[in-house]
Amino acid sequence: MSMKFVNDTGTVFVREFTPALREPLGLLITMGQPLLFLLLFGSQLDGAVAFGGGVSPWQWFVPGILVMMCLFGPMGAGYNLLIDMMGGAMERMLVTPMNRAAMLIGRTLKESVILLVQAALIIAIAMPMGFRLYPVGVVAGLVLLVVFGVGLGALSFVLAIKAQPSGSLFWIVTQVLMFPLLLLSGVLLPMDAAPAWLRAASVVNPVTHIVDAERALFAGDIADVSVLYGLVSATAIAVVGLVWGTRLMRRGI
């Protein structure tokens, strides 16, 4: 990685993050969102699902929430790009010598930082309620999430670019895709009880493998085979997203 790439990524990241810092209320609300979720959802969880082996339901639930938030964050990054493209801001940046991949990655890093802060908050709250912290697994899990998030962000940029000039394609695809991806991944409920066809659909959903990997990592099972599948899925999404995104930018928006 060249120095220029790091610098350019930093520049784009700071540009993305500055408006949030200038108006911190919105940032606080975003950061606090998972707390609300925990409060409303988690309180029902305590008695409801009986998990084998005396494991706290939080062990299962926390990585699920994190993956879910990781799915929604990049949509925001894509939306910001869409706005910059409909105005002239993206064009102005494309005329500068900035590294093209850095322009994509820097934009997604904002969501990654927010995700990490949210994760720290959730874990801090879940711990007194029975969540057991496996530091190595959690760190590995968060790294995996950042890779996944950068990939999703890049894909949402591809979508934003393809949605030019009206932008409506961006909304259609995100709305149509988001919920099946989410619900078929077992984020909220275990897929074990689902009918066979749903389980088959779930296997080809990359998000499923990420969720499984996160659950294994958050339980401290770093060597679990699902971690490998999750890593492959996340890396594949990141590579496809970044290669596709930078290629589109080179071809001209």
Next chain:
Amino acid sequence: MIHARKLSRNFTVKKETIEAVRGVDIDVPAGQLIAFLGPNGAGKSTTLRMLTTLLPPTAGTATVAGADIATDPAGVRARIGYVGQKNSAGEDYRVRDELVAQGRSYGFTWAGARRRADEVLDRLELAPFAKRKPGTLSGGQRRRLDIAMGLVHRPDLLFLDEPSTGLDPQSRADIWAHILRLRGEYGMTLFLTTHYLEEADRMAERVVVIDHGQIIADGTAEQLKQDLAGDHITVTTHDEADAATAAEVAARFARPDAVSRDGTAVRARVPHATAALPEYLRALDEAGVKAATADTERPTLDDVFLALTGRSLRENDTETPAA
């Protein structure tokens, strides 16, 4: 500064091919102020977007500021500035923050970028708006901000796509005052597009007329007017017989095919109308013809465009430009 050969770009929209730019050849020496004039949809923006590496050409080559747009786009980008047709600053960002980000994009350090941002804010009289978002600025202020963004890295060559379109006359004059002053200070080559005739006429050293993706004229405004439209003198007489004689006399001053008569009005194209008119009137006197009215007409660039295409540029002056 710019050498383009056979630059072409097609777009495919719903299986239909649009030839937006068709074989543009252009050479621009350093230091020139050149205006690209043409109606909406002529291909001005598309040409600019190719020269600034935003859009790869379908065919053709160009070197801009010493670098090839196809093989060394990074070299081109480092040396040029570009003020696009749309606004450069993002909606959600403060004016100064965007200028700092722009400096960083060109490799300035954070401290250097902040210093330079304050400098251009000052130069373009934008300092009071440093903390505002672009949406709260007037049209003229926003355009000044766009220009400031394009100048952050002190480029040798600045492209401006319709810098004054959509502004009220006062803001247009103000933008132009800034452009001309900055050009003096930085010694930049300026390549700008416009569909305002008066601007191209008054401000540019060289006018390149483009229509349907092709360059149809190239020269100083004076040359173009002289060569393609020319001065005219018009004289009216009291009756048609006099007018017929007047037309014969006029043929001595102008080529016979450059004289026309409509009832009692005689119109002739001559090299220098103001010098020709007194002589012509004397000649009419000698021929015993009394002129009722006499007038000279200097051509405008619209006459040039009309002569070249049979259409007037003014017809679409009121439209908002295509993106």
